[in-house]
Amino acid sequence: MHVHAARPVLPAAPPKLRHHAALRLTVTCAAAAASVSSSGSDATGGNKAVIVGGGLAGLAAATHLASLSVPFTLLEASDRLGGRVATDEVDGYRLDRGFQIFLTAYPECRRLLDFPALRLRPFYPGALVFLGAGEPFHLLSDPFRLPLRSLSAVFSPVGTLADKLLVGLTRLRAASTPDEVILSSPETTTARHLEKLGFSTSIVERFLRPFLAGIFFDPALDTSSRLFELVFKRLALGDNALPEAGIGAIATQLADRLPAGSVRLNSRAAAIDQSSVTLDTGETVSGELGVIVAVQQPEAEKLLPQLSNPAKPTKKSERSTVCLYFAADRAPVQDPILLLNGSGKGIVNNMFFATNVAPSYAPAGKVLVSVSLVGSLADRADADLAREVVGELGGWFGAGEVASWTHLRTYRIGFAQPDQTPPTAPAGRNPMVGDGLYVCGDHWCSATFDGALVSGRRAAEALAKERGLS
């Protein structure tokens, strides 16, 4: 199907969120809202656990310790909880720190989060592919949810007819394969896996590479085939969505349920042992029940050098991305859909009009444009990068269309995700790394919201079991 950017291409009604029964964890702790202290001494005393790091993994560990009535203190180095999952409010715009999408089929998210309270706004199940200036965009729809629409794409130049059938078959197979089978299947890179499945170069270069690079920040597609299959399964079984308040709402929801006084912000761990944490101020916070280390991989390896794998050293800038936001008065595409760069040229990987998905991402009457690049692009200053991106998108939508876009902010995310090239352990590793010492975080499971949450739960469960508290 040939699609011209200036017109709406999808049905007028926004896509509806598919219903999922939320299996919510009951948190038995008394307080609904976390009382957070910005620094200061440990006021509660008594035997406690300590959690170092307040990203999704640390928040999940805290949630589970609270549900088991295990007292704890969560130490977070920065001035807020959520780690990599964050949204900034800037002049009425909601800017997620990097392009992040919430997959409603994540099982741990379904157990832990109150979906209706997140007011999730779904993306259209498909993508518009840009192949070159002057060409219409090409729509690729999910063949199972929108069979008629995907039939109309059969003759688009994004892949062959066999590719389109193969996408459907791969999706069907992934959706019906148990997680345990996916996670223990023989492992190769995603690029090699796609080749073995029989996808043509055309669909890989024009659709799958930019689509997957936007998820894994890995344009070489070296990421494990297991992770590809797992994410493909989640995409098949649910929606891609954004919470109305921004992606940070996921972390906020978890943080708001923690017991009063359990969180200390601006508290950076400098040294760790199995029963205490020393902060960079020199203060010692005791954790007789054990210490859960829930920081990102490079920091975890700094605090606990025994976690480093000499065969696979962790780079400081791993799977980097740059996300630029612009304000506009109108959107040249009206639909809540992801746009992919399938041209093989330029620096833009993917972009979308965030307000088409969630109007709450901008003040009334304004449009928020979100553009994602893969890599660090460290050789360009922010202003030059913004100019280059607008110039490139002028080729997509017309120079006149983008001329009035105003640059709002650029996020450079050096360490977006850990290295997930084979060999990996996306089923998760043993959280107990020493007596009273536990590790969690996306690097200990899979680099997804769900992987971080699962790893946090497992660390909390292991600590509670070890101490006879579960």
Ligand SMILES: Cc1cc2nc3c(=O)[nH]c(=O)nc-3n(C[C@H](O)[C@H](O)[C@H](O)COP(=O)(O)OP(=O)(O)OC[C@H]3O[C@@H](n4cnc5c(N)ncnc54)[C@H](O)[C@@H]3O)c2cc1C
């Ligand atoms: C741009 C981007 C897009 C993404 N998109 C998606 C997506 O669409 N879907 C998806 O499922 N996943 C996505 N991910 C991955 C997902 O966000 C992460 O896997 C997950 O949030 C990691 O959580 P974490 O708790 O393991 O680590 P983090 O979020 O990194 O949390 C670690 C925390 O520890 C704190 N800390 C660090 N050092 C110390 C110290 N010494 N003392 C105390 N505290 C410390 C940090 O400040 C931080 O708060 C994306 C990630 C990025 C960056």
